[in-house]
Amino acid sequence: MFLEVVRSQGLAHLSYIVGDGGRAAVIDPRRDWQIYVEIAYRQGAQITHIFETHRNEDYVIGSLELAGQTGADIYHGWQLPFEYGNAVREGDEFQLGEINLTVLETPGHTYESISIVLADTAFSDRAAAVFTGDALFIGDVGRTDFFPDKAEEVAALLYDSIFQKILPLGDHVILYPAHGAGSVCGSGMAAREFSTLGYERAFNRALQVQDRDEFIQKKVNEHHYQPPYFKRMEEYNLKGAPPLAGLPAPRPYGVRQFAKAMEDGMTVLDIRSPEAFAAAFIPGSLAIPLDMLPAFAGYYLSYQENIGLVVEKRQEVALAVRYLNRLGYDRVVCYLEGGLTSWETSGCQYDGIPAVYAGEIKRRIEAGEEFTLLDVRSTREFTARHLRNAFHIYVGDLPEHLDRVPRERPVTTFCGSGQRAIIAASILKKNGFKQVEDCLGSMEACDAVGCPLAGDDAS
Amino acid sequence: MFLEVVRSQGLAHLSYIVGDGGRAAVIDPRRDWQIYVEIAYRQGAQITHIFETHRNEDYVIGSLELAGQTGADIYHGWQLPFEYGNAVREGDEFQLGEINLTVLETPGHTYESISIVLADTAFSDRAAAVFTGDALFIGDVGRTDFFPDKAEEVAALLYDSIFQKILPLGDHVILYPAHGAGSVCGSGMAAREFSTLGYERAFNRALQVQDRDEFIQKKVNEHHYQPPYFKRMEEYNLKGAPPLAGLPAPRPYGVRQFAKAMEDGMTVLDIRSPEAFAAAFIPGSLAIPLDMLPAFAGYYLSYQENIGLVVEKRQEVALAVRYLNRLGYDRVVCYLEGGLTSWETSGCQYDGIPAVYAGEIKRRIEAGEEFTLLDVRSTREFTARHLRNAFHIYVGDLPEHLDRVPRERPVTTFCGSGQRAIIAASILKKNGFKQVEDCLGSMEACDAVGCPLAGDDAS
C-alpha cells in the first residue's frame, strides 16, 4: 500500500496517488502527468482510477491526458455536464487491493465537489483518511465566492459538507486537501502539511464558529480575487483541455530574431529576479519572477498571443513552460538566447527601475515629499494596515486601472516585500510611465524601520 | 515547516527530519547520513537537533557521524550511560521555528525509550504528531523480549507508556513510528504508512486487550529472534560507532585474485537472486539475496572476516555495502569483477542446487518418499501450519544446528516462498551436504497446489 503527495509549486496544488495490489488511483492530476506514471511504475502499479474532486478553476486538470496514457477511468461529481469521464454519487465505492475508496458529496466550493474517503480494509471499514479537495484545508476552508448570486446558499452547503459529512468521519482521520499554504484558494492555510480531522475540528480557525450562521456570514464577507484566466480553466476543465503532447519546446532566439518577434506582437515575459529586472530590462517587457508565474501570469497573459521568455539561466525555461502550461498557456515560442546579456552587448537599449530603500520612503513621507506610493497588495492586506498617503490598486487589477495613476509625478510601486511591486513597475513602464521606482523590501522593510502608517497620529 | 520520512529498505527503518524557521531535527538517523543533509539543504535548514528514541539493537545509528558533519546536538533517554550526546527527561522541550518538540518517557521496548511530541505552535500547544520509536507501530507494538528476566516488568512498562502517555495525547495525533511493515521489530505491522493514535486505539490488534494483564500476558508469550549481531549494535549504539568516512570502496577482483582471497579466509557473499544462485555458484559461498541482506546478514557474518561480493550487476555493490554498513559490517573488500560469468568462463568449478516444484513435493509426500523437507521458517510460522513430515530449524539458527540434519538423504530446503530456503541451501552446501534442493515457491506454492499438511487426515 502506498500514498504519495505530488506538490505543484506556486499553485500550492496537492495531488495524490494511492494504490495497493498493483492498482492505483490519482486524485486531481496536474496537466504534466508524467510524475504519476513514474510513481506508479516505481510502485509496480497500474493507474486505473482518476478522481477529480471538483472542476478546478485555477489550473488545467490532467485527467484526460493521463487517462489517454494509462487507460484509467475518470470520475467526478454528477452535478456538472462534464464532456468526458463518469459521474459518481454519494456512496459509490472503488476497490484497489485492500484500499476502499468511497465517494462523499461535499458541495460548497462548487456544487459538484466530492471528497474521497479511504479505508484500509485489512484493519477496518472505517475511514483512515479523506481527500477533501477544496472543501476543507489544513487551517482553512474552501472559497465560496464563485456563485455571487448564491453566496449564502453555497456557504451553507460548505458548512454542511464539513460539519455533517467530513468531520463526522472521526477525529482520527488524516486529512489530504487539494491545496497547501501559498494557494490562491485560501489564505489561512497552515505551513504544516499534515493534519487530521480532529486537529482541524479543534484548531482550524475557520471552524471555530458558534453556529452555521456565523460560518455563513464569515464566508459571505470574505473577499477573493478571480484572475481572468479562471474562465478559461473552467471551460477547459468542463470540456477537456487540448493535449500537451507534441507541443514543441521553445526555441532559442538571437537578439535580432527576438526583436523581430516583438515587433510582430510577441509578449516578452521576463522571469528573472526583481533585482535583475530592476537593473536592466527590455523596454516593453512584463516582469513576473519565475516563482510568481503560477499565481500571477493568469492576470496578464492572453491565450492568443505568442510569448517569448527572458530568463536568468537556460534551465529555467522548462520550469516556466511547465508553469504556463498548467494555466493553459501553450504558446511559449522562444527564449532570448544568451539572456539579457546578449541584449546588452548587442547595443540595444535597455531600461531600468531604481530601487528605493524603506528608510528613504520613511524620509519622504515624513518630509511630505510629492510622489505616488502605489500599494498593489490585496484589499485585505491594504485594509489591515498601510503607509500614510498610500494609494491602492491591486496588482492584478492594475492594467484596467492605469488611468487612476497620476503620470506627472514619480510612482513608487509597493507591496509586501517588493516582489509584486516589480510586476506593477513593469506594467507602468510598459504603459509609458516615465518615473517609476520599486520599493524592494516594501511593507516588511517599512515595518522594520518604522514608516508612518495611515491612521498614526500625524500631527 | 516540513516533515519528511526517510525509509531504509530491508530494515523497514523509518527516520524523520522535521524543521521550521531554518532549523531542523532528525529522529533516529541512519548511519549513511547524507540524505538528511541533502533534505535540510533543499529545505534551507540547518540540522541542529538529533534525537534517538532509544538505543537501537538492529542497526548502527548515525547520530555521531551526522552531528560531526552538522554540529547538531544529540539527545537520548537518561537511563542508559551513553558515551556521547545529552540525556533528556520527561517534559524537556525544544523549539524549531513554530515547531515545539517535547520529550515523553515511554519505556517498555527498552528502559530509556522516549517519544517526541510535535506541536505546531502557530495553531496550538497540543500535539499534532508523535514520534514513538519502537513503542507503538502502525498495527503493532514494540518487542519486549530484550530483558528476559524482567519480561513482565517491561511488558507492563510498555502498556503504561502506550495507554497512559501516548494514546492520551488524543485521537487526532498523527503517528510516526521507527519501523514499518517488514521490520524484524514486529510482525503485525500494517502495509499502510499513515495512521493516527485514534485509528490505532480502535484498530491496532495489539491494543485490543481487556486489561493490562492481558496485554502483559500476550507480550510475554511472544517469540522473537535475536540475531547475534544485535550485541554489536547495542555496543556501538551505546559507545558510538566507528566513522564510515574514509572507508575505501570495495575493489573489483579478477577470478584469480578473488580465489586467492577466498583461500586467505574471505567470506564469499552472493547477493544474486535465489534462481541465479541455484543455477551456479562458487563452492563455499553464502547466499543472501540483496533484498534480504538487512534482515539476515546479521545471523551469519562475523565482524572479523573480510567479505567479497558476487553480484548480478555492478550497481548492486554500492547498495549491498550500504546495507552491510548499516549493520556495522565495514570489511567488504572486493567484488568479483565480471560477476559469476567470469568465474564460469575461467574454467573454475561451480556448483548448483536443483529447484523443486511444489507439485513434485506433493507427489513425494503422497508417495511417502524418503527425503528431508527442511522448513526454515520461524517457529510462529511453522507452528501455525506446516507440511506433513516437515522438519523445522529456523534459518537463522541453522549454522548452530547442522548436526540435526541427516546427511545421508536428500534435503529440500523450504520456507514461505523460496527465498530463505536458498540461504539455508547455501549453508548446507557450504557445510558439505551433497544432496540439497530448494523448493522455489515453498509454502505459498504448496498451498496453491494442495500439499498435505501435518495434522491433515492422513489415513
Next chain:
Amino acid sequence: MFLEVVRSQGLAHLSYIVGDGGRAAVIDPRRDWQIYVEIAYRQGAQITHIFETHRNEDYVIGSLELAGQTGADIYHGWQLPFEYGNAVREGDEFQLGEINLTVLETPGHTYESISIVLADTAFSDRAAAVFTGDALFIGDVGRTDFFPDKAEEVAALLYDSIFQKILPLGDHVILYPAHGAGSVCGSGMAAREFSTLGYERAFNRALQVQDRDEFIQKKVNEHHYQPPYFKRMEEYNLKGAPPLAGLPAPRPYGVRQFAKAMEDGMTVLDIRSPEAFAAAFIPGSLAIPLDMLPAFAGYYLSYQENIGLVVEKRQEVALAVRYLNRLGYDRVVCYLEGGLTSWETSGCQYDGIPAVYAGEIKRRIEAGEEFTLLDVRSTREFTARHLRNAFHIYVGDLPEHLDRVPRERPVTTFCGSGQRAIIAASILKKNGFKQVEDCLGSMEACDAVGCPLAGDDAS
C-alpha cells in the same frame, strides 16, 4: 562548439550531435530521440539538421520523429527513393556557426552511403573530423554482403570510398564512425573509441592490403549473418517508421492474467540472466538476457505477436522496451508483476536447465559418452576451432534447423561463454526437447580446462 557521442548499448550504435552558434546537427539519430533534444537544450542550441549516413538495416532510425519534434531538416544520399527528407550529393555544404559540414559520397556498404566532413572554419577549411557511417570503423571496415549479386562491385566501391575519398582527407582527421566494438556490423573493431584516419591507415587490419583486388577478395569471402528483422528495418528506414509517441507502457500482469495472455498467443520473453533462467523458467518462454536483446531479438520475434516480459527487477522493463523499440518491436504489452517469484509461489509449474561445468564436458568427451554438444557460435568462430564432436548450428538459425538436432539423446548447448547457449537451450525446450543442458562458461572455460579440440591428436 560542441560534439557529443550518443552510444546505444547492445547495438554498439554511435550517433553524434555537433553544433555551434545556437544550431546543431544530429548524425544517425536513434528512435528514442529525447537525448538529442536534451543535449541540444543543455548546449543552448536548436537542432536544425539531421543526417543519415545510409539507410540502416540494423535499427530503426529516429530522423522522422526527431524532425517532428524540432522542425529540423533531414538529409540522406540520393541513390535511394526515400519517402521523406532531402537528397544530398557530393560537395553539398551546411553551416552551423563556425562549423562547416560537407557531404562526401562513400558508397560500398550501401549505394547511398555518405560521409560528413567537419571543418572548423575559425582555423581552416580543411577537415578536422569525418563521420563515416558504416564505411570505415575503428579497426575494421563496413560489411558489403547486402547485395550478393554484386559482391565484387560493392566491395570495390567501398575500397574506392575509403582509399580515394576518406583517407585522402589527411592523417590528422578524427574518425567518427556509426558503430563501435560489439556491433553486428563488423567483427574486427577496436575496443578503443578514438582514432584518426592516419592511425587507421597505418594500423587498421582491414586496410593492410596489397592492392584493391586483395581488399575486394577479402570482403567477398567474409561471412555475415542477416537476422530476419533487417528486412523490416530496411522498409521502415526507407518509408519512415511509425511514431513511438503514444505507445502505452507495458502493464504489470498478475500470474493469472499473464498465463491467460500466453494462452492467447503472447510470446514470453525472459530477459533475466542465463543463470536465473536456467534455475527456473516459465515453460514455453524464450530466453534472451537483457544485454543480448539488441543483437538477438531480431532473429526470433515477429512483428505480429504480443510480447510479455519476465524480468529480474522492474526497472529493467523500460530498458528492454527501449531496446525492442529500436528494432521496431512495439507490441510489448505487459510484464509479469512480482517476477518469476510470483509464478513460483502461485504453484504454477516451472522448468529448469541444468548447467554443466567445462570439466564435466571434458570428462564426457574423453570418456566418449553419448550426447550432442550443440555449438551455436558463428560459422567463423566454429571454423576457427571447436571441441571434438561438436555439432554446429548458429544460434540465429536454430529455429529453422531444429530437425537436425537429435531428440533422443541429451543436448548440451554451447557457445563462447554460455550466454548464447541459454537462448539456444530455451528454444530447444520451447520445441519439446526434454534433455537439455547449458554449458555455462562454454568455449572459454573449455579452453581453460583443456577440453579436446577437433583435430587434436585423438589417438
Next chain:
Amino acid sequence: MFLEVVRSQGLAHLSYIVGDGGRAAVIDPRRDWQIYVEIAYRQGAQITHIFETHRNEDYVIGSLELAGQTGADIYHGWQLPFEYGNAVREGDEFQLGEINLTVLETPGHTYESISIVLADTAFSDRAAAVFTGDALFIGDVGRTDFFPDKAEEVAALLYDSIFQKILPLGDHVILYPAHGAGSVCGSGMAAREFSTLGYERAFNRALQVQDRDEFIQKKVNEHHYQPPYFKRMEEYNLKGAPPLAGLPAPRPYGVRQFAKAMEDGMTVLDIRSPEAFAAAFIPGSLAIPLDMLPAFAGYYLSYQENIGLVVEKRQEVALAVRYLNRLGYDRVVCYLEGGLTSWETSGCQYDGIPAVYAGEIKRRIEAGEEFTLLDVRSTREFTARHLRNAFHIYVGDLPEHLDRVPRERPVTTFCGSGQRAIIAASILKKNGFKQVEDCLGSMEACDAVGCPLAGDDAS
C-alpha cells in the same frame, strides 16, 4: 577500453580518466575527486595510477585525496621536490590492460612538465593519443611567464618540447591538453575540443613560426596576469593540499547573524548576476558572478578570512563552494538565508549601481562630458582598441591601484561585456567611491552603436 574527459567549468580545466582491463589512470585530477571514482566504478575499473603533468598554479590538484581514497600511486616530473608521490623520467612506462602509457619530458611551461603518450597495444606500440598538460593546447601553447629571469630559456624549452618531442609522435595522434577555451592559461584556444597533432601542426597559430627564434620572441613578448592565489596553489601542489573531507557545509545565516559576522570581519561575496547586484546589494560586499568565480576569486580573496555568500538560489551555494575549494578557499562559513530579499525586507540598507547603456556612453563622449570611463579589461584587450579617453586599470589589479582613480567625478566601469565591470564597480563601492556606474554591454555594445575609439579621427 575507455577514455573520459572531466571538465571543470570556469577554470576550463580538462582532466582525463583512461582505463582498460579493470585498471584506470587519472591525469591531473581536480580536488573534488568523486567524479573519477564514479566513472571508474561505472566502468568496472580500479584507479591505480594518477599522473600530474606538472605542478599546477591555477587550482589545487586532487591527487593526494584521490590516492587516499583509492590506493592509487601518484606520479609527476622529477625536477621538483614534491613532498608526495613518485618521480618519473622520460621513457617510464605503465600498463593498463592493453593501454600503454609512456612518459615524455616536455618542459617549458614549467621545468618538471611531462606529457603522457597513450598506445593501444592491441593495434600498435605507436602513439594513438597524447596528454600534453600545459605544453600544447588546441589552438595555442602553454604560458612561459613563470620564470621571468629565464624567459628565453623556458620559451626555448617549450619550443623543443613541442617541435622535437610532441609533434614527431605523428600527425595521426589525438591531442588531450589540460585546458580548453576560457582558461587563464592561454588566450588563443579553440572552441573546438577535439584535435590532433597534425591539425595543430598545420593550423595552430602559435606554431606557425619561421623558426625557433621567432617562437621564443613571441613567447617572451606575451603578457599574462598572475593572480596572487597562484602562490598558494604552488605551495599546495608541491607539499600536498589539506583534505576536503570533513569540511562542514556552509550554514544558512539569518540577516542578523549575517550582519554580525560581517562586523566580525567576514567577507561578503555576492555571486548573483551583474544585473541583480547592480539593483541592490549589501554595502561592503564584493561582486563576483558565479561563473566568474574560478577566474577571478583568486585576485581578491585571502586565505585567512571567513567568507559569506549571497546567492540567487540556494542550489548555487554548493557550486560556489566547489569553485572556491578548487582554488583552496575552504572557509566559506555561511550563506544569507532567504537571499537578498531577506536583507531588503529586514529594513537593512542596500545600495545600487546604475547601469549605463552604450548609447549614453557614446553621447557623453561625443558631448565631451566629464566622467571617468574605467576600462578594466586586460592590457592586451585595451591595447588592441579602446574608447576615446578611456582610463585603464586591469580588474585584477584594481585593489592595488585605487589611488589612481579620481574620486571627485563619476566613474563608469567598463569591460568587454559588462561582467568584469560589475566586479570593478563593487570594489570601488567597497572602497568608498560614491558615484559609480556600470556599463552593461560595454565594449561589445559600444562597437555595435559606434562609440568613438581612441585614435579615431576626432576633429
